[in-house]
Amino acid sequence: MPVSDALEPDRIGPSMFDLTGRRVVVTGASKGLGRQLAVGFAAFGATVACVARSVDGLKETEAQIRALGGEAAVYAVDLRSPDNITQTIETIADDLGGIDVLVNNAADDHDSPIEQTSREVWERVTDLNSRSAFLLAQAAAPHLQASGGYGKLINVASILGTVGIRDDSAYIMSKHALIGLTKSLGLEWARKGVQVNALCPGFIVTDMTSAAFNDEAASKWIVQRTPLGRWGQTTDFVGAGVFLASRASDFMTGQTIVVDGGWTAQ
Secondary structure, three states: OOHHHHOOHHHOOHHHHOOOOOEEEEEOOOOHHHHHHHHHHHHOOOEEEEEEOOHHHHHHHHHHHHHOOOEEEEEEOOOOOHHHHHHHHHHHHHHHOOOOEEEEOOOOOOOEOHHHOOHHHHHHHHHHHHHHHHHHHHHHHHHHHOOOOOEEEEEEOOHHHOOOOOOEHHHHHHHHHHHHHHHHHHHHOOOOOEEEEEEEEOOEOOOOOHHHHHOHHHHHHHHHHOOOOOOEOHHHHHHHHHHHHOHHHOOOOOEEEEEOOOHHHO
16 A cells, blocks of 8 residues: 555544543643643643642633633642542543543742752652652553543643753752653553653743742843743643644654743753
8 A cells, every 4th residue: 555545634634633522631720831721622622620729720710611612620639649649530530431631730849959948848849740740640541541542641841851950959850750751651651542741831921930020130031041032921832732632642652842932942
């Protein structure tokens, strides 16, 4: 058979990005990038399970999704507690009839030199940023693998999972761990119908970065250091997120997409 005859024209076009009928779990969905991704997935047809600690924030995300005519369910959970994770995944799978996509986005940060970073702070950051991602992936594995070859795991890491800066060792360590998990599970699940990839944002305007954004010197440094000359907005990441959640990324696994205005290209 000629190579051209093996193409699938029905999978070329807007339908490549269609998420209709897909069941997507987004952690850290009560604000910031997590909220924007959840709304973006719903806009492309997905039913979205929104997970976070803040009930009020989750209700706002749900309201935004429903205002678009989308479907959402909310789950108020503290993912730092391992005991909550398996039960939450099983509850979501029961409620939605399965899970096709898991987005590990929940994160925390604490800027301080290592000498001033207590063990409690280190555990708070790494427990949420990396341990919960590992445990969520572990709990969701049978559901993702049962999704008919459609399973997708997206780890939201950071450009600080690829490079380093001073005075942020706990966060940077946790984000490097997410990229390592992405590579490992990309290989481990390659023959199990699940693609595993990471999304690495640059400096974006969220509650977590508000101190730097509102600090004139820090914000100026970030803008000058970014080739595109501005901070990122949460909407800048929806396209990459939808790509990784959709059939368009079916031949991609163990990889990292960096959306940083050119920061790491220098």
